[in-house]
Amino acid sequence: MSELPSGAAKRRAVRDMFDAIAPRYDMVNRIMTLRLDVAWRRRTVRELALPAGSLVADLACGTGDFCRELARLGHHRAGFDFSMGMLRAAPTGDDTAPLVNADVLELPLPDSALDGATCGFALRNLTAVPPLFVELARVLRSGGRVGLLEVDSPTNPVLRWGHGLYFGRVVPLIGGLLSDRDAYRYLPESVAYLPPPEELLAGLRSAGFIDVRHHKLSAGIAQLITATRA
Numbered sequence: 001m002s003e004l005p006s007g008a009a010k011r012r013a014v015r016d017m018f019d020a021i022a023p024r025y026d027m028v029n030r031i032m033t034l035r036l037d038v039a040w041r042r043r044t045v046r047e048l049a050l051p052a053g054s055l056v057a058d059l060a061c062g063t064g065d066f067c068r069e070l071a072r073l074g075h076h077r078a079g080f081d082f083s084m085g086m087l088r089a090a091p092t093g094d095d096t097a098p099l100v101n102a103d104v105l106e107l108p109l110p111d112s113a114l115d116g117a118t119c120g121f122a123l124r125n126l127t128a129v130p131p132l133f134v135e136l137a138r139v140l141r142s143g144g145r146v147g148l149l150e151v152d153s154p155t156n157p158v159l160r161w162g163h164g165l166y167f168g169r170v171v172p173l174i175g176g177l178l179s180d181r182d183a184y185r186y187l188p189e190s191v192a193y194l195p196p197p198e199e200l201l202a203g204l205r206s207a208g209f210i211d212v213r214h215h216k217l218s219a220g221i222a223q224l225i226t227a228t229r230a
Contacts, residue, residue, distance in 0.1 A: 004192060007127060011082075014125045017183045018062075019085030024179045026063055026089075031178070032171055040222050041069045044118055044147040047215070047226045050075065054115035057139070058097075059104040059132070060122030063090040067097035070118070080104055105131045112141040120149040124193040129200070133207035140229040146209070147226050148200075151191060154220035163221055167191075200225055 005013045021028070029037050045066070050056065052074030058066035061079025063086055070077040079099040081087055087099045102108050104119070105126065117136055123129050136146055151167075154160045167188045175184020195203070197214050204212045209227035217224055 004186075004189060011127050015083050017180075017186065018083035021175075021179045021183045022063070022083065022085035022089040025086065026065065028175055028178050028184070032174055036218055036222070037065075040149055040217055040224070041066055041118075041120060043215075043217065044120070044149050044224055044226075045069050045073055045075075047224065048116045048118070048145045048147050050116050050145055055113070056116040056118065057107070057109070057114050059107075059117060059119040059136075060125070061099060062086045062120075064097060064099060066118045066120055067099070071097065075116075080107060105135055107135055107139055109139045111138055112144075114139050114144055115141060116145045116147075118147045118149070121151065123148065123150050123195075123200070124190045129195060130203050130207070133203050133209070137208040137229060142229055144229040145226065146204075146229070147224060150194060150223050150225075152197075152216065152220055152223035153191075155216075156219070159219055159221075197223065197225070 048056070053076065055076045056070050058070065058077065058079045061067060061081045064079050067077045067079045077097045079097055080102045081099065082101065082103050084101055087101055090096070090099055100108065117140060123132070126132055140146065154163055171188055172181060172185040175181060201212045201214060204225070204227045208230050210230045212227040213225070215224040215226070
């Protein structure tokens with residue numbers, strides 16, 4: 001996928017891509033990140049700082065990684081994703097969270113329904129980011145918390161060079177060997193869709209969030225944005 005699509009074409013391309021890579025998605029993630037993605041999710045849920053028993057939704061939930069971490073800390077949870085392939089690849093069991101096939105820009109939830117929300121590595125796959133912030137503001141109660149986890153690039157020039165080499169060359173190679181080369185070529189390229197941090201923070205504030213904070217993770221290869229619904 002050499003040209004980055006937009007609008008409805010992007011939505012279809014992203015959904016089809018995740019449907020295709022779903023069976024091995026979790027395994028490839030663990031290998032590519034050396035399991036750092038597990039630590040990043042744990043940090044995100046901790047930063048929500050919500051009491052046990054809170055109702056938290058994971059948006060673009062994939063196979064439910066965030067939902068499992070939310071359960072570990074005693075939260076009620078539900079996941080939403082528009083890729084049926086990802087939802088079908090999710091583990092099953094008595095303690096499995098409800099996973100709903102839905103567009104996260106149009107959540108099937110009433111106003112002020114949630115105590116918190118998470119979203120991992122999905123902002124750059126949306127047709128537009130600001131509508132997500134508006135939807136989060138709608139479904140979160142006043143005082144509700146959000147944690148948005150995304151890729152990033154280190155500020156140190158040497159680390160940035162090494163990260164760029166790994167993300168741009170090694171990740172597509174690993175993805176091609178274990179899953180789908182075109183999909184894992186797209187994922188590094190899709191960073192071009194991601195607005196800069198200051199734009200993301202400003203967008204959350206404009207949507208009605210306060211205490212908006214940006215955290216660099218693992219020397220800057222990932223970023224976490226947290227905020228509170230006013």
